[in-house]
Amino acid sequence: xxxxxxxxxxxxFLGRRIESIAKDNPASLFDxxxxxxxxxxxxxxxxxxxxxxxxxEEFQISxxxxxxxxxxxxxxxxxxxxxxxxxxxxxxIYDYGxxxxxxxxxxxxxxxxxxxxxxxxxxxxxxxxxxxxxQITIGVVNITENxxxxxxxxxxxxxxxxxxxxxxxxxxxxxxxxIVILIVHGGHERFHYPSPRMVDLYHYYxxxxxxxxISHHSHxxxxxxxxxxxxxxxxxxxxxxxxxxxxxxxxxxxxxNIQINSKKEISWNLLPxxxxxxxxxxxxxxxxxxxxxxxxxxAINEIIADPQKLKSKFNDxxxxxxxxxxxxxxxxxxxxxxxxRSIIRRLRLEKFFLRKEQMKLILNLSRCESLRDISNEVxxxxxxxx
Numbered sequence: 001x002x003x004x005x006x007x008x009x010x011x012x013f014l015g016r017r018i019e020s021i022a023k024d025n026p027a028s029l030f031d032x033x034x035x036x037x038x039x040x041x042x043x044x045x046x047x048x049x050x051x052x053x054x055x056x057e058e059f060q061i062s063x064x065x066x067x068x069x070x071x072x073x074x075x076x077x078x079x080x081x082x083x084x085x086x087x088x089x090x091x092x093i094y095d096y097g098x099x100x101x102x103x104x105x106x107x108x109x110x111x112x113x114x115x116x117x118x119x120x121x122x123x124x125x126x127x128x129x130x131x132x133x134x135q136i137t138i139g140v141v142n143i144t145e146n147x148x149x150x151x152x153x154x155x156x157x158x159x160x161x162x163x164x165x166x167x168x169x170x171x172x173x174x175x176x177x178x179i180v181i182l183i184v185h186g187g188h189e190r191f192h193y194p195s196p197r198m199v200d201l202y203h204y205y206x207x208x209x210x211x212x213x214i215s216h217h218s219h220x221x222x223x224x225x226x227x228x229x230x231x232x233x234x235x236x237x238x239x240x241x242x243x244x245x246x247x248x249x250x251x252x253x254x255x256x257n258i259q260i261n262s263k264k265e266i267s268w269n270l271l272p273x274x275x276x277x278x279x280x281x282x283x284x285x286x287x288x289x290x291x292x293x294x295x296x297x298x299a300i301n302e303i304i305a306d307p308q309k310l311k312s313k314f315n316d317x318x319x320x321x322x323x324x325x326x327x328x329x330x331x332x333x334x335x336x337x338x339x340x341r342s343i344i345r346r347l348r349l350e351k352f353f354l355r356k357e358q359m360k361l362i363l364n365l366s367r368c369e370s371l372r373d374i375s376n377e378v379x380x381x382x383x384x385x386x
Contacts (some may be wrong), residue, residue, distance in 0.1 A: 008045045
């Protein structure tokens with residue numbers, strides 16, 4: 001054995017305008033170079049960003065944000081690409097509740113595609129996926145940020161970011177696997193950089209047993225670094241995800257190909273592509289276009305390597321989203337017309353609808369662990385009652 005080859009890809013959503021193509025002609029969604037890369041690898045991992053289910057609206061959970069799903073018949077895309085494992089710990093996998101989750105797992109199982117990061121309870125969701133390839137045992141741990149999809153004692157769902165539980169899982173994985181791959185669904189949407197908190201957290205995961213840390217969710221590419229010998233990739237971008245959005249970063253991504261030799265040493269290649277750009281296809285980039293993405297990643301890497309520059313970038317993001325977040329707490333919510341709300345945000349008037357004493361209370365409820373424990377339960381109970 002010289003080395004084994006593993007492909008890891010970002011967010012895949014097979015709904016919306018892609019759905020009919022995925023059912024009828026999946027091969028047309030990928031250029032031949034992309035298909036060959038997947039078919040010539042020893043193992044392929046991809047993040048499936050929605051349930052594969054025909055469940056109707058009556059199965060939708062109570063949540064904020066869009067509901068995503070795709071037909072189980074789109075599974076042919078995963079078979080075409082020879083996908084062996086789908087990571088399902090993400091913020092949309094539980095959009096259609098236990099039915100949507102079960103449909104997804106069963107559809108994948110019927111095609112001999114393994115799943116990780118979800119389960120009918122938190123214990124199942126946190127299980128380690130193991131695969132022996134030649135003489136090397138690979139362990140995959142999959143976690144996601146805490147949104148509406150998280151499994152708990154009452155229902156199924158995704159495996160959450162929980163530092164204590166994640167640490168125990170990484171320690172357990174290190175005991176039974178030669179290489180531990182931690183795949184995290186998290187980050188700031190349409191932002192090319194990790195937050196300082198993310199960097200610190202991913203460094204910690206590297207210290208606690210991860211051989212490789214990979215992130216997706218931001219819908220755009222980010223950079224990477226090597227920390228204590230552990231490669232950390234902060235954002236792979238979309239793999240195939242249809243959306244009418246005026247953000248160029250949405251349409252480019254990188255496929256991570258890692259090689260592991262007989263000494264259990266890891267090397268890698270990043271393969272840039274564009275997706276849904278002028279059509280519905282993932283196309284491998286070559287020559288000048290490939291170089292442009294590589295230069296973009298290198299520039300991001302230089303920012304990540306400088307804590308002060310990274311903090312400055314994050315401060316810019318905070319400023320750009322300040323009015324939107326203030327609007328969540330603002331009493332301007334009584335104006336239940338999007339037109340008026342958009343004018344208020346555009347004119348940066350949200351602060352005039354805020355009460356200082358109220359904001360102090362909200363700050364303390366959100367930052368104090370014991371208060372947050374209670375406030376979260378109170379809010380959840382209120383939403384359930386409505």
